[in-house]
Amino acid sequence: xxxxxxxxxxxxxxxxxxxxxxxxxxxxxxxxxxxxxxxxxxxxxxxxxxxxxxxxxxxxxxxxxxxxxxxxxxxxxxxxxxxxxxxxxxxxxxxxxxxxxxxxxxxxxxxxxxxxxxxxxxxxxxxxxxxxxxxxxxxxxxxxxxxxxxxxxxxxxxxxxxxxxxxxxxxxxxxxxxxxxxxxxxxxxxxxxxxxxxxxxxxxxxxxxxxxxxxxxxxxxxxxxxxxxxxxxxxxxxxxxxxxxxxxxxxxxxxxxxxxxxxxxxxxxxxxxxxxxxxxxxxxxxxxxxxxxxxxxxxxxxxxxxxxxxxxxxxxxxxxxxxxxxxxxxxxxxxxxxxxxxxxx
Numbered sequence: 001x002x003x004x005x006x007x008x009x010x011x012x013x014x015x016x017x018x019x020x021x022x023x024x025x026x027x028x029x030x031x032x033x034x035x036x037x038x039x040x041x042x043x044x045x046x047x048x049x050x051x052x053x054x055x056x057x058x059x060x061x062x063x064x065x066x067x068x069x070x071x072x073x074x075x076x077x078x079x080x081x082x083x084x085x086x087x088x089x090x091x092x093x094x095x096x097x098x099x100x101x102x103x104x105x106x107x108x109x110x111x112x113x114x115x116x117x118x119x120x121x122x123x124x125x126x127x128x129x130x131x132x133x134x135x136x137x138x139x140x141x142x143x144x145x146x147x148x149x150x151x152x153x154x155x156x157x158x159x160x161x162x163x164x165x166x167x168x169x170x171x172x173x174x175x176x177x178x179x180x181x182x183x184x185x186x187x188x189x190x191x192x193x194x195x196x197x198x199x200x201x202x203x204x205x206x207x208x209x210x211x212x213x214x215x216x217x218x219x220x221x222x223x224x225x226x227x228x229x230x231x232x233x234x235x236x237x238x239x240x241x242x243x244x245x246x247x248x249x250x251x252x253x254x255x256x257x258x259x260x261x262x263x264x265x266x267x268x269x270x271x272x273x274x275x276x277x278x279x280x281x282x283x284x285x286x287x288x289x290x291x292x293x294x295x296x297x298x299x300x301x302x303x304x305x306x307x308x309x310x311x312x313x314x315x316x317x318x319x320x321x322x323x324x325x326x327x328x329x330x331x332x333x334x335x336x337x338x339x340x341x342x343x344x345x
Contacts, residue, residue, distance in 0.1 A: 005108075006028075007026060007029065007079075009034075009082060011082040011083030012038070012079050014142040014283075018049060018152060019082070019138075019158075019173075021047050021049045021053075022049070022071065022178050024064065031067060031075075033067055039067070041147065045061070045149075047059040047064055049151075050149070050152070051149045052154065053272075054154060056068070068236075070244065078110070079107060079108070080105070081118070082168060083297040085113050085117070086292070088111070088118045089122075089124070089125055095123060096126060104128040108132045108168075109122060109132065110134045110166075112158070112244075113138045114257065115194065131165065132243045133159050135187070136186075139159070140152050141153045142268070143283070146265075152321055153210070156179070157246045158180040159182070160173070160181075161202050171345070179242070188240055191240075192242050194230075194299060195252070196247055198223065198297055200281040200292075202222060202317065202338075203279035205338060206338075210273050211273045211274070214273070215283045219335045222313075222338060222344055226313050227255075229251050231253075231314075232309075237304075255270075285321075286330055291325055297314040297317050301315050301318055312342075316342055
């Protein structure tokens with residue numbers, strides 16, 4: 001039987017809108033479900049998509065079906081989930097409300113979210129999906145620049161669970177021009193990505209673009225310490241992170257600690273970062289939104305608590321983000337100040 005995907009992007013912010021734009025450009029039916037503010041922006045300006053390599057394209061307002069009510073996604077059969085992790089269960093319940101149990105067994109859901117629990121949380125409210133509930137991973141950063149402009153600032157390939165349905169989604173992504181791979185061990189991939197994503201909080205606290213942050217060795221040493229602590233806690237918890245593409249968790253601390261000249265030489269062959277790229281957590285803090293700290297550094301802290309590990313570095317980072325989020329603490333730290341606070345030499 002032929003596969004005729006009709007995509008719905010649920011939580012269509014920076015990542016979701018960027019991915020969906022490529023699918024629209026390739027001719028796939030796509031409905032974007034998101035906030036009224038972005039709906040109005042796209043109705044006025046359309047979509048402008050660009051990336052760190054200099055590629056760009058535009059979609060006219062008439063080419064983009066952007067709605068605010070998930071009920072308008074009823075005709076879709078592939079749902080790409082890009083909401084914040086805290087909203088995963090609620091979006092799963094919203095999908096359930098659209099379909100009968102028999103209809104649910106025919107749709108495909110892909111989680112393109114931060115964190116490691118989303119696919120399991122979706123399974124708790126959508127058990128009918130079985131192996132149509134696919135974990136996914138987005139390694140790159142997308143910045144919303146306003147007036148319908150979305151810019152991919154870092155390199156990387158989308159990753160989707162390898163099975164009959166994941167392979168179909170992978171094929172669609174590749175046909176649309178999005179770099180994509182499939183992987184059998186998505187749990188390991190998600191833990192591996194989480195270790196790299198610990199930099200989301202560091203970048204938010206640094207308050208500067210990613211490339212500028214990583215150009216300072218003191219910030220890199222902090223990130224290396226965060227990842228090493230995470231690796232130790234994962235090992236003690238019996239969890240083996242997996243690499244996807246050029247993202248190799250156990251090599252990262254070694255590379256990060258290199259002197260500048262060596263770091264830039266090695267890192268430039270692994271990841272591309274343009275001057276505009278910042279972390280999504282920085283963006284959340286900047287706009288006064290709740291961050292995903294509990295789904296990133298917080299996951300490391302939760303594991304640490306279970307095994308009796310103090311996790312001092314990630315715990316302190318998480319508390320600094322919580323203070324910044326509440327307005328009771330600073331929102332920007334220079335490298336030396338932050339290093340001293342964390343006790344990193």
